Amino acid sequence: MIIDFHAHPEFKNQNELYSPQEFVLGMDIGGIDISCVYGNDQADAGGAPPWRDERLMAVPTNFSDEECAAFCAHFPKRLIGFTSINPDRYQPERKVERAIKEFGMKAVKLYPHSGFYPNDPRLIRTYDLCSRIGVPVVIHTGMKAVSWQSMKYNLPIYVDEVAASFPDLNIVMCHGGYPWIEEFMAVVYTNPNIWVDLTFMDRIEETFIIPGLVENTVRRLVQLIGAKRLLWGSEGPYLELPLYGKQNPSYYQVSQHKLVKRFDFLSEEDKADILGRNAVRLLNL
Numbered sequence: 001m002i003i004d005f006h007a008h009p010e011f012k013n014q015n016e017l018y019s020p021q022e023f024v025l026g027m028d029i030g031g032i033d034i035s036c037v038y039g040n041d042q043a044d045a046g047g048a049p050p051w052r053d054e055r056l057m058a059v060p061t062n063f064s065d066e067e068c069a070a071f072c073a074h075f076p077k078r079l080i081g082f083t084s085i086n087p088d089r090y091q092p093e094r095k096v097e098r099a100i101k102e103f104g105m106k107a108v109k110l111y112p113h114s115g116f117y118p119n120d121p122r123l124i125r126t127y128d129l130c131s132r133i134g135v136p137v138v139i140h141t142g143m144k145a146v147s148w149q150s151m152k153y154n155l156p157i158y159v160d161e162v163a164a165s166f167p168d169l170n171i172v173m174c175h176g177g178y179p180w181i182e183e184f185m186a187v188v189y190t191n192p193n194i195w196v197d198l199t200f201m202d203r204i205e206e207t208f209i210i211p212g213l214v215e216n217t218v219r220r221l222v223q224l225i226g227a228k229r230l231l232w233g234s235e236g237p238y239l240e241l242p243l244y245g246k247q248n249p250s251y252y253q254v255s256q257h258k259l260v261k262r263f264d265f266l267s268e269e270d271k272a273d274i275l276g277r278n279a280v281r282l283l284n285l
């Protein structure tokens with residue numbers, strides 16, 4: 001089973017998203033069984049404008065739990081919703097509780113570059129809740145997605161304190177933490193409750209022209225923590241970001257090849273784990 005652990009809805013034109021039908025058609029083209037569809041709450045603080053500016057960002061900066069749940073409800077066996085929280089406007093643990101109970105969402109996504117640190121005290125109750133009920137928290141680390149965000153919040157080191165304070169909480173760190181890869185490695189290696197989402201490292205390798213970035217990172221991760229906590233994702237069938245370019249459903253295969261399938265240091269078992277089975281375990285599917 002192939003699970004895209006990291007997917008976003010996308011604007012098709014000015015104000016219209018690709019429909020759930022178009023999204024799933026893209027998954028069919030790429031041979032994807034299940035996609036994790038990320039909510040997106042980047043609020044209106046910390047440099048994130050409240051409006052959607054197509055010139056700056058095609059991925060919706062605010063994709064509410066209601067919108068995400070309605071999107072996923074069209075294909076409940078294929079689309080899994082993740083809620084997204086931001087501590088600036090409300091009590092995040094309440095939003096998480098509702099997302100899980102009312103909408104059946106399976107994880108919580110944080111976008112620190114919208115203006116908060118992962119170890120922000122306002123998130124402690126959320127971490128406590130997620131730890132108690134076994135819901136993972138997925139944290140963007142490393143590069144920012146668009147220019148108006150602040151990259152300082154994405155430093156991997158801020159996740160270390162959270163992981164150490166909540167040893168029973170499963171945390172996923174995304175994107176390999178570039179350009180703070182050594183910091184990322186140290187945080188991942190020393191915290192057994194941290195999982196790694198490999199999504200977008202292929203795009204980072206191309207954008208910043210770093211030959212061997214993906215191979216080196218994946219090889220080291222497998223040697224340091226094994227393959228059981230690694231997750232493959234694609235960013236979804238229609239990603240479009242001014243800083244990093246566009247993709248279409250044919251990219252699913254390219255991304256699986258670049259991030260996982262081409263490596264002979266991974267066994268067939270490892271590949272099946274990274275491409276889907278680890279996500280099944282993490283999300284209790």
Ligand SMILES: [Zn+2]
Pocket residue numbers: 006008235
């Ligand atoms: Zn993403």
